[in-house]
Amino acid sequence: MSAASKATLAATTVSAIAMILYVHRSQKVDQSAMHEGVLRDMESQRLRQERQLDFDVQKALEEEYRKVQTVDDGRGGKS
Incomplete structure (x- = not known):
C-alpha cells in the first residue's frame, strides 16, 4: 500500500469516526x-389541575355561602 493510500484511508477513517461521534452527541x-420539555409540560398540567381544584372548591364555598346569607353584588340588588 502506498503512502498516499494509507493517508487517504487514515483521513477517511478519522472523518467517519468524527461524524459518528458528532451525530451521537447531537x-x-x-x-x-x-x-426537559416533557417535564415542563407535566409540571404545567399539574399546576393547571391544582388551580382547577382550588377554583372548584372556591365555587362550592361561594354557593354554600350564598345559600346561608344574602350578598350584595354591588349593583343595588341582592342575590
Missing part, C-alpha cells in the same frame, strides 16, 4: 432537550 443533546 442526538443526546436533542433527547435531553425533549425530556
Whole structure:
C-alpha cells in the first residue's frame, strides 16, 4: 500500500469516526432537550389541575355561602 493510500484511508477513517461521534452527541443533546420539555409540560398540567381544584372548591364555598346569607353584588340588588 502506498503512502498516499494509507493517508487517504487514515483521513477517511478519522472523518467517519468524527461524524459518528458528532451525530451521537447531537442526538443526546436533542433527547435531553425533549425530556426537559416533557417535564415542563407535566409540571404545567399539574399546576393547571391544582388551580382547577382550588377554583372548584372556591365555587362550592361561594354557593354554600350564598345559600346561608344574602350578598350584595354591588349593583343595588341582592342575590
